Amino acid sequence: MKCDIITLFPDMVVPVLGQSMLKRAQEKGLLEVKVHNLRDYTQDRHRVADGTPYGGGAGMVIKAEPVLRAIDSLREELSPSEPAMRILIPSPQGRPFTQQMAEEFQRDSGRIVFICGHYEGFDERVRVGLNAEEVSIGDYVVTNGELPALVMLDAAVRLIPGVLGDPDSARQDSFVEGLLDCSHYTRPPEVRGMPVPDVLLSGNHEAVRRWRRKEALRNTYVKRPELLQDRLLSQEDRRLLDEVLQETTKRPSVLCVEEECP
Numbered sequence: 001m002k003c004d005i006i007t008l009f010p011d012m013v014v015p016v017l018g019q020s021m022l023k024r025a026q027e028k029g030l031l032e033v034k035v036h037n038l039r040d041y042t043q044d045r046h047r048v049a050d051g052t053p054y055g056g057g058a059g060m061v062i063k064a065e066p067v068l069r070a071i072d073s074l075r076e077e078l079s080p081s082e083p084a085m086r087i088l089i090p091s092p093q094g095r096p097f098t099q100q101m102a103e104e105f106q107r108d109s110g111r112i113v114f115i116c117g118h119y120e121g122f123d124e125r126v127r128v129g130l131n132a133e134e135v136s137i138g139d140y141v142v143t144n145g146e147l148p149a150l151v152m153l154d155a156a157v158r159l160i161p162g163v164l165g166d167p168d169s170a171r172q173d174s175f176v177e178g179l180l181d182c183s184h185y186t187r188p189p190e191v192r193g194m195p196v197p198d199v200l201l202s203g204n205h206e207a208v209r210r211w212r213r214k215e216a217l218r219n220t221y222v223k224r225p226e227l228l229q230d231r232l233l234s235q236e237d238r239r240l241l242d243e244v245l246q247e248t249t250k251r252p253s254v255l256c257v258e259e260e261c262p
Contacts, residue, residue: 001025001106001160002032004085005149006070007116008049008062010035012146022154025163033153038062041069050119059120067115067126074113083110087132090116090148092141094134097152101135105156114153116145178227182215214240222248 005013013035016022025031039047043065050060074085086108105112115122115132126132137148158164185196199211217240220227233241 001030001108001157002111003153004034004036004074004111004113005116005146005153006036006038006067006113007146008038008118009116009144009146010037012144013116013150016150021158021163025157025160028162030160030162031157036070036074038066038070041066041073053120057120061120062117062122062126064123064125064129067122068129070115071113071130074111078111083108085111085113087113087115087130088149088152089122089127089132089134090114090137090145090152091121091134092136092139094136097135097137097148097155099155102152102155103159105152106159114145114149116149118144178231179216180219180224180227182212182219210236210240213237214244217241218244218248221245 007013017026017033017035022031022033026033038049042049042063048063049066050062053059053061071085071087078085115126115130127134135148135152137151142148185200189196189201197211199207202208213236217228217237221241221244228241
C-alpha cells in the first residue's frame with residue numbers, strides 16, 4: 001500500500017507512523033508512506049498557506065495554490081505504468097468511512113493521498129480542481145485532518161496480509177461481517193468476583209465457536225441493533241439470536257432467516 005499525507009503539521013503525523021502496526025507494516029515493506037509539508041509548496045518568503053475568507057467571517061482558509069502544486073509534484077513522480085492517484089480530503093461533509101472502505105483502500109494498487117485541512121478548511125477550488133473525495137470519520141468536527149487521515153490509514157493497513165501477527169484477528173473484527181465482535185477475556189480466570197465464562201475454559205472448540213458467535217450477535221443487538229435490520233440470518237444465527245432475545249427481552253425474534261425471507 002502506498003500513501004502520501006500532505007499536511008501543515010508533519011510532526012502530528014510522523015511520530016504515529018513510527019509506532020505499532022504502522023511501523024511494522026513499513027518495516028516489512030507492506031506500506032510506504034511519505035509525509036509532505038504543505039508549506040514547502042508555497043511561493044512567498046513567509047511560507048503562508050492560508051488566507052482570510054472572501055465575504056468575511058471567522059477563521060482562515062487554506063489556499064488552493066499550494067495544495068494544487070503539491071499534487072502536481074506528486075503526479076510528476078508517477079511512472080506511466082502506475083494507476084492514477086486517489087485523492088482524499090478528511091471532512092465532516094464527506095461520505096462516512098466504513099470497514100468496507102478500509103478494505104477498499106488496502107486493495108487499491110495506486111497511491112492514496114490524504115490532504116489534511118485546518119482552520120475553516122480548504123478553498124473550494126481544491127476539491128473541484130482535483131476531483132477529490134471527501135471522507136468523514138463521524139458526524140463531529142475535529143481541529144485538523146491529520147487525525148482522521150491516520151484513523152483511516154490505520155484501519156486499512158491492519159487489513160494488509162502480514163501486518164497483524166494472527167491473520168484471524170482482522171477477520172474477526174467488528175463490522176467485517178456486519179456484526180460487532182464478541183467479548184474477549186484473558187488471565188486471570190477471575191477478577192474482583194467476575195469470572196471468565198466457563199465455556200472459554202472448557203477446551204471444547206465447537207462450544208467456544210458457538211459462544212463467540214452468539215456473543216457477537218448479542219453485542220450487536222444490545223449496542224447497535226440497527227445493524228441487524230433487514231439482515232439475512234443463517235439458521236444457526238437465528239437460533240442464537242432467539243436465545244439472546246429470550247435472555248434479554250423475553251420475546252421472540254422478528255428477523256429473517258436466509259431460507260425464509262422473500
